[in-house]
Amino acid sequence: MNKENTEKQRRLSLNDSFKFSCHKGLACFNKCCSDVNIFLTPYDVLRMRRSMWLSSEEFLKRFTVALLGDEGIPLIALKMLEDENKSCPFVTPEGCMIYQDRPWSCRMYPVFPVSSKEEGFLIDENSSCLGMKEGKEWTIKEWKKNQGIDIYDKMNEAYKEITFHDYFSASGGGNKLDSGRANLLYKACYDLNEFKKFLFETKFFDIYDVEKEVIEKIKQDEEELLNFGYRWIRFNIFNEDTFRFKDKAMDKLLQAKRGKD
Ligand code: SF4
Numbered sequence: 001m002n003k004e005n006t007e008k009q010r011r012l013s014l015n016d017s018f019k020f021s022c023h024k025g026l027a028c029f030n031k032c033c034s035d036v037n038i039f040l041t042p043y044d045v046l047r048m049r050r051s052m053w054l055s056s057e058e059f060l061k062r063f064t065v066a067l068l069g070d071e072g073i074p075l076i077a078l079k080m081l082e083d084e085n086k087s088c089p090f091v092t093p094e095g096c097m098i099y100q101d102r103p104w105s106c107r108m109y110p111v112f113p114v115s116s117k118e119e120g121f122l123i124d125e126n127s128s129c130l131g132m133k134e135g136k137e138w139t140i141k142e143w144k145k146n147q148g149i150d151i152y153d154k155m156n157e158a159y160k161e162i163t164f165h166d167y168f169s170a171s172g173g174g175n176k177l178d179s180g181r182a183n184l185l186y187k188a189c190y191d192l193n194e195f196k197k198f199l200f201e202t203k204f205f206d207i208y209d210v211e212k213e214v215i216e217k218i219k220q221d222e223e224e225l226l227n228f229g230y231r232w233i234r235f236n237i238f239n240e241d242t243f244r245f246k247d248k249a250m251d252k253l254l255q256a257k258r259g260k261d
Protein backbone atom coordinates (compact mmCIF):
# COMPACT_ATOMS: atom_id res chain seq x y z
CA MET A 1 0.00 0.00 0.00
CA ASN A 2 1.57 3.33 -0.96
CA LYS A 3 1.81 6.38 1.30
CA GLU A 4 -0.67 8.44 -0.73
CA ASN A 5 -3.32 5.70 -0.32
CA THR A 6 -2.70 5.33 3.41
CA GLU A 7 -3.11 9.08 3.88
CA LYS A 8 -6.55 8.99 2.26
CA GLN A 9 -7.69 6.24 4.59
CA ARG A 10 -8.98 6.58 8.12
CA ARG A 11 -7.58 4.24 10.73
CA LEU A 12 -10.06 2.53 13.04
CA SER A 13 -9.86 0.32 16.08
CA LEU A 14 -12.54 -2.15 17.22
CA ASN A 15 -14.72 0.45 18.96
CA ASP A 16 -14.45 3.17 16.30
CA SER A 17 -17.38 3.67 13.99
CA PHE A 18 -18.12 4.23 10.33
CA LYS A 19 -21.26 4.62 8.21
CA PHE A 20 -22.27 1.97 5.74
CA SER A 21 -25.26 0.52 4.00
CA CYS A 22 -25.08 -1.42 0.75
CA HIS A 23 -28.26 -2.18 -1.18
CA LYS A 24 -29.75 -2.55 -4.61
CA GLY A 25 -30.73 0.80 -6.07
CA LEU A 26 -27.41 2.52 -5.36
CA ALA A 27 -25.73 3.70 -8.56
CA CYS A 28 -22.60 1.76 -7.60
CA PHE A 29 -24.47 -1.49 -6.89
CA ASN A 30 -22.25 -4.48 -7.85
CA LYS A 31 -19.48 -2.23 -9.21
CA CYS A 32 -17.09 -3.36 -6.47
CA CYS A 33 -17.58 -7.00 -7.56
CA SER A 34 -15.45 -6.67 -10.67
CA ASP A 35 -11.80 -6.14 -11.53
CA VAL A 36 -10.72 -6.78 -7.97
CA ASN A 37 -7.95 -8.91 -6.44
CA ILE A 38 -9.43 -11.24 -3.85
CA PHE A 39 -7.07 -13.64 -2.11
CA LEU A 40 -8.84 -16.61 -0.58
CA THR A 41 -7.97 -18.25 2.70
CA PRO A 42 -8.37 -22.04 3.04
CA TYR A 43 -11.59 -21.44 4.97
CA ASP A 44 -12.93 -19.13 2.24
CA VAL A 45 -12.35 -21.90 -0.30
CA LEU A 46 -14.04 -24.47 1.94
CA ARG A 47 -17.15 -22.30 2.39
CA MET A 48 -17.40 -21.19 -1.23
CA ARG A 49 -17.07 -24.59 -2.82
CA ARG A 50 -19.40 -26.19 -0.29
CA SER A 51 -21.92 -23.52 -1.11
CA MET A 52 -21.74 -24.62 -4.76
CA TRP A 53 -21.67 -28.35 -4.03
CA LEU A 54 -18.41 -28.68 -5.93
CA SER A 55 -15.40 -30.84 -5.16
CA SER A 56 -12.37 -28.87 -4.02
CA GLU A 57 -10.57 -29.91 -7.21
CA GLU A 58 -13.30 -28.59 -9.48
CA PHE A 59 -13.78 -25.36 -7.54
CA LEU A 60 -10.05 -24.61 -7.55
CA LYS A 61 -9.76 -25.38 -11.26
CA ARG A 62 -12.75 -23.31 -12.35
CA PHE A 63 -12.67 -20.35 -10.02
CA THR A 64 -9.16 -19.73 -8.75
CA VAL A 65 -5.60 -19.04 -9.80
CA ALA A 66 -2.66 -20.26 -7.74
CA LEU A 67 0.37 -18.05 -7.22
CA LEU A 68 3.49 -18.54 -5.14
CA GLY A 69 4.38 -16.22 -2.25
CA ASP A 70 7.96 -15.28 -1.30
CA GLU A 71 8.36 -18.27 1.00
CA GLY A 72 7.06 -20.65 -1.65
CA ILE A 73 3.64 -20.67 0.06
CA PRO A 74 0.79 -21.16 -2.44
CA LEU A 75 -1.57 -18.16 -2.61
CA ILE A 76 -5.03 -18.64 -4.05
CA ALA A 77 -6.86 -15.80 -5.77
CA LEU A 78 -10.38 -15.65 -7.13
CA LYS A 79 -10.33 -15.77 -10.95
CA MET A 80 -12.35 -12.92 -12.49
CA LEU A 81 -14.27 -13.57 -15.70
CA GLU A 82 -12.80 -12.51 -19.02
CA ASP A 83 -15.72 -10.16 -19.79
CA GLU A 84 -15.24 -6.42 -20.34
CA ASN A 85 -15.68 -5.61 -16.63
CA LYS A 86 -13.60 -8.55 -15.37
CA SER A 87 -16.59 -9.47 -13.21
CA CYS A 88 -16.49 -11.81 -10.27
CA PRO A 89 -17.98 -15.15 -11.42
CA PHE A 90 -20.48 -14.99 -8.55
CA VAL A 91 -22.01 -11.57 -9.14
CA THR A 92 -25.61 -11.41 -10.41
CA PRO A 93 -27.97 -8.45 -10.96
CA GLU A 94 -29.38 -9.24 -7.50
CA GLY A 95 -25.98 -9.25 -5.79
CA CYS A 96 -23.66 -12.03 -4.68
CA MET A 97 -24.96 -15.51 -5.54
CA ILE A 98 -22.96 -17.08 -2.69
CA TYR A 99 -23.71 -14.30 -0.19
CA GLN A 100 -23.98 -16.67 2.81
CA ASP A 101 -20.54 -18.08 2.00
CA ARG A 102 -18.80 -15.05 0.48
CA PRO A 103 -15.11 -14.71 1.32
CA TRP A 104 -13.69 -12.94 4.35
CA SER A 105 -12.56 -9.83 2.47
CA CYS A 106 -16.01 -9.36 0.86
CA ARG A 107 -17.60 -9.65 4.32
CA MET A 108 -15.25 -7.12 5.88
CA TYR A 109 -15.65 -4.54 3.11
CA PRO A 110 -15.61 -1.49 3.39
CA VAL A 111 -13.05 -1.96 6.17
CA PHE A 112 -9.86 -3.92 5.85
CA PRO A 113 -6.94 -4.69 8.15
CA VAL A 114 -3.97 -2.34 8.31
CA SER A 115 -1.75 -5.34 7.59
CA SER A 116 -1.62 -9.01 8.46
CA LYS A 117 0.88 -8.27 11.24
CA GLU A 118 -0.62 -5.10 12.69
CA GLU A 119 -3.79 -4.49 14.73
CA GLY A 120 -6.34 -2.02 13.39
CA PHE A 121 -8.44 -1.37 10.31
CA LEU A 122 -8.57 1.14 7.48
CA ILE A 123 -11.47 2.64 5.57
CA ASP A 124 -11.37 4.85 2.47
CA GLU A 125 -14.36 7.14 2.89
CA ASN A 126 -13.48 9.08 -0.26
CA SER A 127 -13.88 6.06 -2.52
CA SER A 128 -16.70 5.75 -5.07
CA CYS A 129 -18.62 3.38 -2.74
CA LEU A 130 -21.88 5.26 -2.12
CA GLY A 131 -22.76 2.96 0.77
CA MET A 132 -20.36 4.93 2.97
CA LYS A 133 -22.23 8.17 2.36
CA GLU A 134 -25.42 7.04 4.05
CA GLY A 135 -26.94 4.47 6.29
CA LYS A 136 -26.36 2.95 9.66
CA GLU A 137 -23.41 3.64 11.88
CA TRP A 138 -21.36 0.58 12.92
CA THR A 139 -18.40 0.04 15.18
CA ILE A 140 -15.91 -2.45 13.73
CA LYS A 141 -16.93 -4.85 16.50
CA GLU A 142 -20.62 -4.60 15.52
CA TRP A 143 -19.78 -4.94 11.84
CA LYS A 144 -17.74 -8.12 12.39
CA LYS A 145 -20.60 -9.63 14.39
CA ASN A 146 -23.16 -8.65 11.77
CA GLN A 147 -21.06 -10.16 8.98
CA GLY A 148 -20.46 -13.51 10.76
CA ILE A 149 -16.70 -12.95 10.87
CA ASP A 150 -15.98 -14.87 14.11
CA ILE A 151 -15.76 -18.36 12.60
CA TYR A 152 -13.65 -16.97 9.73
CA ASP A 153 -11.27 -15.26 12.15
CA LYS A 154 -10.97 -18.46 14.18
CA MET A 155 -10.22 -20.66 11.17
CA ASN A 156 -7.95 -18.03 9.59
CA GLU A 157 -5.94 -17.59 12.78
CA ALA A 158 -4.78 -21.22 12.60
CA TYR A 159 -3.74 -20.66 8.98
CA LYS A 160 -1.94 -17.43 9.90
CA GLU A 161 0.08 -19.36 12.47
CA ILE A 162 1.26 -21.56 9.59
CA THR A 163 2.14 -18.74 7.19
CA PHE A 164 3.86 -16.68 9.90
CA HIS A 165 5.61 -19.69 11.42
CA ASP A 166 9.13 -19.17 12.72
CA TYR A 167 10.27 -21.73 10.10
CA PHE A 168 10.05 -18.95 7.51
CA SER A 169 11.61 -16.18 9.63
CA ALA A 170 15.28 -15.20 9.47
CA SER A 171 15.77 -16.50 13.05
CA GLY A 172 14.17 -19.84 12.13
CA GLY A 173 16.41 -20.32 9.10
CA GLY A 174 14.48 -18.26 6.53
CA ASN A 175 13.20 -21.45 4.92
CA LYS A 176 11.38 -21.54 1.61
CA LEU A 177 9.06 -24.37 0.60
CA ASP A 178 10.26 -26.58 -2.23
CA SER A 179 7.63 -27.74 -4.74
CA GLY A 180 6.91 -30.96 -2.80
CA ARG A 181 6.19 -29.10 0.42
CA ALA A 182 4.22 -26.40 -1.39
CA ASN A 183 2.04 -29.15 -2.91
CA LEU A 184 1.54 -30.74 0.49
CA LEU A 185 0.42 -27.39 1.93
CA TYR A 186 -1.86 -26.74 -1.06
CA LYS A 187 -3.55 -30.12 -0.68
CA ALA A 188 -3.93 -29.96 3.11
CA CYS A 189 -5.27 -26.39 3.07
CA TYR A 190 -7.24 -26.04 -0.15
CA ASP A 191 -7.75 -29.34 -1.96
CA LEU A 192 -9.49 -31.02 0.95
CA ASN A 193 -11.16 -33.78 -1.10
CA GLU A 194 -7.74 -34.92 -2.26
CA PHE A 195 -6.35 -34.59 1.24
CA LYS A 196 -9.18 -36.74 2.57
CA LYS A 197 -8.44 -39.40 -0.06
CA PHE A 198 -4.79 -39.32 0.96
CA LEU A 199 -5.80 -39.96 4.57
CA PHE A 200 -8.48 -42.60 4.03
CA GLU A 201 -7.26 -44.40 0.91
CA THR A 202 -3.69 -45.00 2.07
CA LYS A 203 -2.26 -46.65 5.17
CA PHE A 204 -2.10 -43.28 6.95
CA PHE A 205 -4.06 -44.42 10.03
CA ASP A 206 -2.06 -47.67 10.20
CA ILE A 207 1.12 -45.66 10.40
CA TYR A 208 0.10 -42.70 12.56
CA ASP A 209 -1.50 -42.98 15.95
CA VAL A 210 -4.63 -40.86 15.58
CA GLU A 211 -7.41 -40.85 18.19
CA LYS A 212 -10.56 -42.75 17.02
CA GLU A 213 -12.81 -39.75 17.79
CA VAL A 214 -10.63 -37.53 15.63
CA ILE A 215 -10.85 -39.99 12.71
CA GLU A 216 -14.64 -40.03 13.03
CA LYS A 217 -14.80 -36.23 13.19
CA ILE A 218 -12.68 -35.64 10.10
CA LYS A 219 -14.83 -38.12 8.16
CA GLN A 220 -17.90 -35.95 8.76
CA ASP A 221 -16.75 -32.43 9.43
CA GLU A 222 -14.76 -30.40 6.92
CA GLU A 223 -13.72 -27.74 9.43
CA GLU A 224 -12.16 -30.54 11.51
CA LEU A 225 -10.54 -31.92 8.35
CA LEU A 226 -8.99 -28.51 7.66
CA ASN A 227 -7.69 -28.30 11.23
CA PHE A 228 -6.26 -31.79 10.77
CA GLY A 229 -4.55 -30.49 7.61
CA TYR A 230 -2.90 -27.72 9.64
CA ARG A 231 -1.75 -30.35 12.14
CA TRP A 232 -0.25 -32.43 9.31
CA ILE A 233 1.61 -29.40 7.95
CA ARG A 234 3.06 -28.71 11.39
CA PHE A 235 4.33 -32.28 11.61
CA ASN A 236 5.52 -32.67 8.07
CA ILE A 237 6.94 -29.25 7.26
CA PHE A 238 7.77 -27.71 10.63
CA ASN A 239 8.88 -30.96 12.27
CA GLU A 240 6.58 -30.46 15.28
CA ASP A 241 5.34 -33.30 17.51
CA THR A 242 1.75 -33.17 16.31
CA PHE A 243 1.66 -36.89 15.37
CA ARG A 244 3.10 -40.09 16.77
CA PHE A 245 3.87 -43.29 14.91
CA LYS A 246 1.93 -46.37 15.94
CA ASP A 247 5.16 -48.32 15.83
CA LYS A 248 6.81 -47.37 19.14
CA ALA A 249 10.31 -48.16 17.87
CA MET A 250 9.80 -45.87 14.89
CA ASP A 251 8.46 -43.14 17.17
CA LYS A 252 11.50 -43.43 19.41
CA LEU A 253 13.76 -43.17 16.40
CA LEU A 254 12.00 -40.02 15.27
CA GLN A 255 12.22 -38.48 18.73
CA ALA A 256 15.94 -39.29 18.84
CA LYS A 257 16.41 -37.70 15.41
CA ARG A 258 14.81 -34.56 16.77
CA GLY A 259 17.05 -34.71 19.84
CA LYS A 260 14.12 -34.97 22.21
CA ASP A 261 14.65 -38.24 24.03
S1 SF4 B 1 -22.36 0.49 -1.84
FE1 SF4 B 1 -20.18 0.03 -1.86
S2 SF4 B 1 -20.15 -2.15 -1.32
FE2 SF4 B 1 -22.22 -1.68 -2.00
S3 SF4 B 1 -22.23 -2.10 -4.17
FE3 SF4 B 1 -21.76 0.08 -3.96
S4 SF4 B 1 -19.52 0.07 -4.02
FE4 SF4 B 1 -20.11 -1.99 -3.55
Ligand code: SF4
Nearest residue numbers: 033088090091096106
Ligand atom coordinates in the same frame (compact mmCIF):
# COMPACT_ATOMS: atom_id res chain seq x y z
S1 SF4 C 1 -17.71 -13.25 -4.00
FE1 SF4 C 1 -19.65 -12.17 -3.98
S2 SF4 C 1 -19.29 -10.34 -2.75
FE2 SF4 C 1 -17.28 -11.15 -3.34
S3 SF4 C 1 -16.71 -10.09 -5.21
FE3 SF4 C 1 -17.76 -11.96 -5.82
S4 SF4 C 1 -19.91 -11.41 -6.06
FE4 SF4 C 1 -18.92 -9.78 -4.91
